Structures are given as C-alpha cells and as structure tokens.
Amino acid sequence: MTAAGMRRHDNEIDTVMQALGTAAKGAARLLATVPTEKKNAALRLAAQAVRARSAEILAANARDLASATDRGLSKALLDRLTLNEDRIEGMAKGLDEVAALADPVGETIAEWDRPNGLHIARVRQPLGVIGIIYESRPNVTADAGALALKAGNAAILRGGTEAVNSNRAIMACLADGIEKAGLPKASIQLVPTQDREAVGIMLGMAGIIDVIVPRGGRSLVERVQNEARVPVFAHLDGICHTYVHAAADLDMARRIVVNAKMRRTGICGATECLLIDRAVLGTHLKPIVDELLAKGCEVRGDAEARKADPRLVAATDADWGVEFLDAILAVRTVGGLQEAMDHIARYGSSHTEAIITEDPAAAATFLNEVGSAILLHNASTQFADGGEFGMGAEIGISTGKMHARGPVGVEQLTTFKYVVKGDGQTRP
Numbered sequence: 001m002t003a004a005g006m007r008r009h010d011n012e013i014d015t016v017m018q019a020l021g022t023a024a025k026g027a028a029r030l031l032a033t034v035p036t037e038k039k040n041a042a043l044r045l046a047a048q049a050v051r052a053r054s055a056e057i058l059a060a061n062a063r064d065l066a067s068a069t070d071r072g073l074s075k076a077l078l079d080r081l082t083l084n085e086d087r088i089e090g091m092a093k094g095l096d097e098v099a100a101l102a103d104p105v106g107e108t109i110a111e112w113d114r115p116n117g118l119h120i121a122r123v124r125q126p127l128g129v130i131g132i133i134y135e136s137r138p139n140v141t142a143d144a145g146a147l148a149l150k151a152g153n154a155a156i157l158r159g160g161t162e163a164v165n166s167n168r169a170i171m172a173c174l175a176d177g178i179e180k181a182g183l184p185k186a187s188i189q190l191v192p193t194q195d196r197e198a199v200g201i202m203l204g205m206a207g208i209i210d211v212i213v214p215r216g217g218r219s220l221v222e223r224v225q226n227e228a229r230v231p232v233f234a235h236l237d238g239i240c241h242t243y244v245h246a247a248a249d250l251d252m253a254r255r256i257v258v259n260a261k262m263r264r265t266g267i268c269g270a271t272e273c274l275l276i277d278r279a280v281l282g283t284h285l286k287p288i289v290d291e292l293l294a295k296g297c298e299v300r301g302d303a304e305a306r307k308a309d310p311r312l313v314a315a316t317d318a319d320w321g322v323e324f325l326d327a328i329l330a331v332r333t334v335g336g337l338q339e340a341m342d343h344i345a346r347y348g349s350s351h352t353e354a355i356i357t358e359d360p361a362a363a364a365t366f367l368n369e370v371g372s373a374i375l376l377h378n379a380s381t382q383f384a385d386g387g388e389f390g391m392g393a394e395i396g397i398s399t400g401k402m403h404a405r406g407p408v409g410v411e412q413l414t415t416f417k418y419v420v421k422g423d424g425q426t427r428p
Contacts, residue, residue: 013193017201020156021208023186024129028154030184032126036103038181043146046177047095050142053173054088060165061138068162076266076325080136081163091142091170095177098146098392104411105152119421124414126152128210131202132395133158133224135216138166143386143393144213145174145188150392151413154184156209158191158198160216203228213408215396218323233408235373235399237323238268239349240381243340243366244288245357246279252378253284253356258291260354260380266325268397269352269384273320273330275340281308281333297327304333321347337362341370348372350399352384373399373406 031039050057061083068081104124111121130153132144141157148155159167171190178187191198202209206229213233214224221234242260244253260271276285285308289299293311300319301312312331319330320343334340344353354376355366363377374384374397384407386394391409398404404412 013195013197014201016193017191017198017205018208020186020189020191021129021205024154024156024189025208027184027186028126028128028152031149031152031154031187032105034152034183036105038183039103039150039152040099042149042177042181042183042187043095043099044177045180046142046146046174047092047099049173049176050088050092050095050170053169054085057088057166057169057173058083058085060169061163063165064138064163071162073162074326077136077162079264079266081138081166083138083166087139091139094139094143094387094393095146097387098150098410101150101392101410103150104414109416116425117423118425121419121421122416123419124411125417127413127415129154129156129208130395130413131156131158131205131209131212131230133199133202133212133214133216133220135160135220136162137215138163138170140215140395141167141170141190142174144215144395145171147393147395147408147410147413149178149183149187151410153210153413154186155188156191156202157188158202161194164194199223200227203230206230213395231403233396233398233400233404233412235268235349235351235397237349238270238351238384238397239273239321239323239347240269240271240352240354240384241273241275241340241344241348242271242354242356242381243275243334243337243344244277244280244284245337245340245355245359245362246277247359247362248277248280248284248356249358250280250284250287254288254291256354256356256378256380257288258295260382261292261329262295262297262327263380263382265327267382268323269382270325271329271354271381272322272324273332273343273347275332275334275343276305277340278304278333278335281305285309285331292329295327297329299329299331301331302333305331321349323349337365341366344370344372351397352376352381354379354381373397 107124109122130148134140211231214221300315306312350372352374386407386409394407
C-alpha cells in the first residue's frame with residue numbers, strides 16, 4: 001500500500017471509530033437516566049435471543065475454531081474461544097442474573113448533615129462510555145455489554161480477530177434486546193473492523209471513552225497500559241498460588257488443589273504454583289500429585305518436593321512467577337506461613353491466593369497480610385469470578401489499587417457525585 005493509501009486507510013478507520021464514540025457518548029447521556037425496568041427488559045430479551053439463536057452462535061463459533069486451529073493457537077486459547085451448549089446457556093443465564101441485580105445508579109452510598117444545615121449525599125452515577133478490548137473469549141461480549149448497560153453506561157466492544165464470528169453472533173442478540181426494549185441503538189456497539197489501528201484509536205479517545213478495560217494476554221494489557229490516555233482497569237497476569245499449610249486437612253487439600261489447577265487451566269484464576277509446608281510434605285504431596293498426574297498435569301517441583309515424590313519434573317527459578325495457562329503446576333516447599341507469604345509477595349501478580357488450613361490464626365494472618373485482590377481460605381482459586389461472587393458476571397479482574405479491585409461488576413462500573421441540599425445557606 002502506498003503512503004497515500006495508508007493515510008486514507010487510517011483516516012477511514014478513524015472516521016469509523018469517531019462515529020462509534022460520538023454515538024456512544026449520546027447513548028450514555030440517555031442511559032444515565034433510563035429506568036431500571038427498561039434496562040432489565042433489554043437484558044432479559046437479549047438472554048432470550050441468545051437461547052433462541054444458540055445454533056447460529058455455535059455455527060459462528062465453529063468457523064472461528066477452525067480458523068484458530070489452522071493458525072496454531074495454543075490449547076489454552078482454544079479453550080477460551082470454545083463455546084458449547086452449556087457455555088451459551090451460561091451466557092444467557094448471566095444476562096438474566098445481571099438483570100436481577102440491584103441497580104447501582106442513583107444509590108446513596110453515604111449521607112450526613114453539617115452544622116450549618118446542609119445535607120450532603122454521595123450518590124452513584126454511571127462512568128459514561130466504557131471501552132472493552134478483549135481476546136479469545138466470546139462470552140465477554142455478553143458479559144461486558146450487560147454489566148455496562150445495567151450500570152447505565154454505553155459500551156464500545158473490540159473483540160479479538162480469532163472470535164470475530166462468535167462476537168458478531170452474540171452482539172446480534174444484544175442488539176435485539178436493546179431494540180425491543182426501546183433503548184438507544186448505540187448502547188452497546190461492536191467495533192466493525194479487526195484492524196489493530198482501531199485499538200490505538202480507542203486508547204486515545206480521551207473525552208469520549210471514560211475508562212478502558214483490557215481482557216487478554218500480557219502483550220495486549222501492556223499495550224493498553226502503556227498507550228492509553230484514559231483510565232484503565234486491568235491486570236497483567238493471573239499468577240495464583242495455593243498454600244497447603246501445616247494444619248491443612250489432607251482430603252480437603254487434595255480436592256482444592258486439583259480443582260484450582262485442573263478445572264479450567266486457561267483462566268486467570270487457575271492456580272499456577274502450589275506452596276506446600278515442609279511439615280506435611282511427606283503426607284500431603286503424593287496424594288495430590290497422584291490425582292494431578294492422573295488428570296494429565298505436568299508437575300514441576302523444587303529439590304525437596306522431588307525428593308518426596310520423584311515423579312516431579314525438576315523446577316527451575318524460571319518456573320516461579322509464571323502464568324502457565326496450561327496443565328502445568330509448579331510446586332515449592334516452604335518452611336512456614338511467613339515463607340509462603342514472602343514467596344507470594346515476590347512472585348505473585350496480586351490476583352488471587354488461597355490458604356488451606358484448619359488453623360484459624362494462620363488463616364487470619366494470611367488473609368490480613370497478603371495484599372492480593374482476592375484471598376481465599378479453604379476454597380479453590382477458581383472461585384475468582386464475578387459470577388461466583390454474586391455479581392452476575394464480570395468484565396475482568398482488576399489487580400490495581402485505584403477505584404475497582406477484584407471482579408469488575410456493576411458497582412465498579414459506576415462513580416459517584418455529591419448532592420448537597422440547603423435552605424438558603426451562604427458561605428461566610
């Protein structure tokens with residue numbers, strides 16, 4: 001393409017993106033005051049459309065999977081991309097569950113009276129326009145659109161090339177619900193081009209997009225964090241740890257560790273590193289490894305762990321702090337609670353950590369002192385999910401410390417304003 005042709009191409013994409021942004025901004029103003037019943041109706045109608053069009057969605061997904069397989073996408077990415085009847089029903093159920101959630105818009109978070117008679121209230125309001133940039137998982141189209149809408153926001157969705165057909169099929173269902181409920185057509189929009197330039201334009205749309213949520217691999221999230229001129233809710237990696245403490249029940253530890261690693265290996269809440277207390281290495285490791293190996297998991301261990309169970313592959317320093325997103329688990333022996341917490345502080349990504357123990361004091365110390373966004377006691381890290389938290393769905397897990405943290409649901413997609421009522425007060 002000539003230089004002039006490239007400029008014309010870029011200008012065309014810029015025109016498309018600016019039109020999406022202008023339409024979204026107009027829709028956001030209307031959505032901020034739309035009655036709850038109307039938003040809920042749109043979501044329930046969209047859920048009905050997802051169920052009614054499941055065959056179309058599966059056919060679209062099959063085309064995406066065939067293309068992704070030809071391109072050599074990893075097993076983890078293929079798992080994220082794959083839809084089936086259960087996952088489609090999960091999307092529809094998620095839309096219904098978001099509809100059933102309390103509407104955060106207009107909620108009074110706090111209120112108080114001043115000595116001068118002023119009444120001050122902190123009230124939730126929508127963020128405005130939310131840009132979601134995501135890869136692989138087509139269910140994000142439904143989840144992100146639903147959460148943004150319920151919180152009174154307009155959404156601009158930019159899905160990955162690998163899921164283009166699936167995303168369009170799901171978007172058609174959302175559009176159906178929006179239209180039938182009488183909401184603005186631009187309430188949820190899917191970027192029509194797969195050109196990477198569209199992402200760059202979104203990241204620079206300050207004044208139009210109020211927040212960007214990236215959901216995908218490290219390269220995508222790093223690009224968004226480095227280039228965005230608008231606020232970002234993000235996490236780079238899901239390097240999750242499960243710590244089997246000296247007072248862990250063996251059967252519970254075995255069940256939780258296997259689930260935390262193997263239920264779905266390609267999600268950000270999958271455990272990537274098992275920390276096991278030296279005091280129970282001889283009793284707890286082998287039964288856990290037995291089941292992991294039976295399920296096809298490669299287990300890599302340090303020298304002590306390998307001495308306790310020679311079936312483990314030798315781990316290296318490069319295996320700590322890694323998001324495998326595959327049936328691979330790193331195992332490290334620790335000398336107690338403090339050493340486990342030190343390892344997490346050094347190698348973790350502030351996403352999700354779990355402790356398995358019957359010692360309430362040890363659990364309390366772990367939950368109080370580990371600084372990750374999600375902490376669990378005697379439960380699998382795979383519960384790191386907005387739906388499991390009762391949020392209906394989530395746009396992603398934020399590991400930052402500003403505004404949203406952990407699962408990003410409807411409340412996290414709002415901000416607040418102060419409403420001050422007086423009866424004629426003037427400031428002296």
